[in-house]
Amino acid sequence: MYRRDIAPRVRRESCLALSVAALVFGMFAISDYHYTGVSTELYLLLAMRLIVVVSCLILAFLIGRVGDYSRKSWLHALPLWILATAIILIVPLRPESLPTQVTAVVVATMAFYLLIPNLLPIVAIASLYLNLGFLAAAMMVADIPAVIALRIVLLLIMTNVVGFFALLRLEKLQRKQFALLQEERVQNHQLVEEITHRKSLEAQLRLLAERDELTGLDSRSHFMKRAQALLLRSQHDTAPFSLFMIDVDHFKSINDTWGHIHGDRVLTSIAETCKRSLRPQDVIGRFGGEEFIVALPETHLKDAKMVAERLQRKVTELPVMEDMPDHRLTVTIGIAGVLDEETDLATLIKQADQALYVGKHDGRNRVVVSQKVGDEISARAMHRKERAIYEQAKKDT
Numbered sequence: 090m091y092r093r094d095i096a097p098r099v100r101r102e103s104c105l106a107l108s109v110a111a112l113v114f115g116m117f118a119i120s121d122y123h124y125t126g127v128s129t130e131l132y133l134l135l136a137m138r139l140i141v142v143v144s145c146l147i148l149a150f151l152i153g154r155v156g157d158y159s160r161k162s163w164l165h166a167l168p169l170w171i172l173a174t175a176i177i178l179i180v181p182l183r184p185e186s187l188p189t190q191v192t193a194v195v196v197a198t199m200a201f202y203l204l205i206p207n208l209l210p211i212v213a214i215a216s217l218y219l220n221l222g223f224l225a226a227a228m229m230v231a232d233i234p235a236v237i238a239l240r241i242v243l244l245l246i247m248t249n250v251v252g253f254f255a256l257l258r259l260e261k262l263q264r265k266q267f268a269l270l271q272e273e274r275v276q277n278h279q280l281v282e283e284i285t286h287r288k289s290l291e292a293q294l295r296l297l298a299e300r301d302e303l304t305g306l307d308s309r310s311h312f313m314k315r316a317q318a319l320l321l322r323s324q325h326d327t328a329p330f331s332l333f334m335i336d337v338d339h340f341k342s343i344n345d346t347w348g349h350i351h352g353d354r355v356l357t358s359i360a361e362t363c364k365r366s367l368r369p370q371d372v373i374g375r376f377g378g379e380e381f382i383v384a385l386p387e388t389h390l391k392d393a394k395m396v397a398e399r400l401q402r403k404v405t406e407l408p409v410m411e412d413m414p415d416h417r418l419t420v421t422i423g424i425a426g427v428l429d430e431e432t433d434l435a436t437l438i439k440q441a442d443q444a445l446y447v448g449k450h451d452g453r454n455r456v457v458v459s460q461k462v463g464d465e466i467s468a469r470a471m472h473r474k475e476r477a478i479y480e481q482a483k484k485d486t
C-alpha cells in the first residue's frame with residue numbers, strides 16, 4: 090500500500106532529479122574546455138556528455154510517463170548506471186583534474202542517495218559501482234600515492250555510509266508516517282460508518298415514535314405536535330381550523346366475530362380511506378384503539394362537515410366488508426372548530442370527543458358538530474342578525 094501510495098511522487102521526484110542531474114552534467118562541458126582546450130579529448134568529452142544528457146532526459150521522460158518504481162525498477166537504475174559510467178569515463182579523458190573528480194564523485198554519490206527517494210538497494214548498488222569504478226580508473230590512469238588513495242577510499246566509504254543511513258532513516262520515517270496516516274484513515278472511516286449507523290438508527294427510532302405501526306398514520310404524540318403547530322399558524326393567520334374524531338362503530342363485535350386480524354384489516358382500510366379522501370395538508374393520526382383524529386387547517390366547520398359525511402359514506406363502501414356479509418361497517422364522527430384565538434388543541438379535542446359521544450348515543454353512523462360550537466355559531470348568527478336589524482332600523486329612521 091505504501092509503495093502504491095508513494096509511486097506517483099517517486100515518479101515525479103525521480104524525473105525531476107534526473108533532469109537536473111543531466112543538465113548539471115552537461116554544464117561541466119565548460120570546465121572540460123577550460124582543462125583540455127580544443128582537442129580530441131574535448132570532442133570525446135562533449136560527445137560523451139551529449140549522449141549522457143540525451144539518454145538521461147529520455148529516461149526522465151519515460152520515468153515520468155510510465156516509471157512505476159516498484160515494477161520497473163530497472164528504469165530507475167539505468168540512468169544512475171549511465172551517469173556513473175560517464176563520471177568514471179572522465180578519469181582517463183581528464184586525468185589532470187582528478188581532485189575535482191573526487192569531489193564530483195562524492196557529490197554524485199550523495200545526490201544518488203538523497204535525490205532518488207525510496208530506492209535504497211538500487212541507489213546503493215549504483216553508488217558502489219560508481220565508487221569502485223572511479224577508484225579502479227583512478228588507480229589505472231593516475232599515479233596516486235598510497236596514502237592519498239587510502240584517503241580517497243575512506244572519504245568514499247564515509248560518503249556511502251552517510252548517504253546509505255540517511256536514506257534508510259528517511260525511508261523508515263516515511264513508512265512510519267504512512268502507517269500512522271493509514272491508521273487515522275481507518276479510524277476516520279470507522280467513525281463515519283458509526284455516525285451513519287447512528288443516524289439511521291435515530292431515523293428508525295424517530296419513525297417508530299412518529300408512526301402508528303399498524304396503520305402508518307401519525308402516532309398520537311406526533312399528531313399532537315403537528316396539529317398544535319397547524320392550529321397556532323391558523324390562529325396567527327386568523328384562518329379557520331377544524332378537527333374530527335372518528336370512531337369505528339361496534340368494533341368490538343368485529344373483533345369478537347371475525348377475529349383481531351380481521352379487525353386490524355378494517356382499521357388499516359379505514360386509515361387508507363382517510364388518507365385518500367383528505368387533502369395532503371390535513372394531518373391524520375391514530376388516537377388510540379379504533380379511534381382516529383384529523384386536523385383540517387383552513388377549513389370552515391360547514392366544509393369540515395361535508396368532508397366528514399363523504400368520509401363516512403366511503404367507509405360504508407369499503408371492500409373489506411365482503412368478508413363480513415352480515416355486518417355494516419360504519420363510523421361516527423365528532424367535529425369541532427376554532428372559534429377564537431383562545432381555543433386550544435385540548436379544548437378542541439374535548440369538544441370533538443363530546444360531539445362523538447353524542448353521535449354514539451344518538452345511534453352511531455353519523456356526523457355530529459360540537460354542540461358548543463353550534464351554540465356559539467348560532468349566538469353569533471343571532472348577534473349578526475340582531476345587528477343587521479338594528480342597522481336597518483337606524484337607516485330607516
Ligand SMILES: Nc1nc2c(ncn2[C@@H]2O[C@H](COP(=O)(O)OP(=O)(O)OP(=O)(O)O)[C@@H](O)[C@H]2O)c(=O)[nH]1
Pocket residue numbers: 303336337338339340341342344348349350351352353356377378379449453
Ligand atoms: N383488531 C384490533 N382491535 C383493537 C385495536 N385497538 C383496540 N381494539 C379493540 O377495539 C375495541 C373497541 O371496543 P369499544 O371501545 O367497546 O368500542 P366499539 O365496540 O367500537 O363500540 P362503539 O365505539 O360504542 O361503537 C376493543 O375490543 C379493543 O380491544 C387494534 O389495534 N386492533
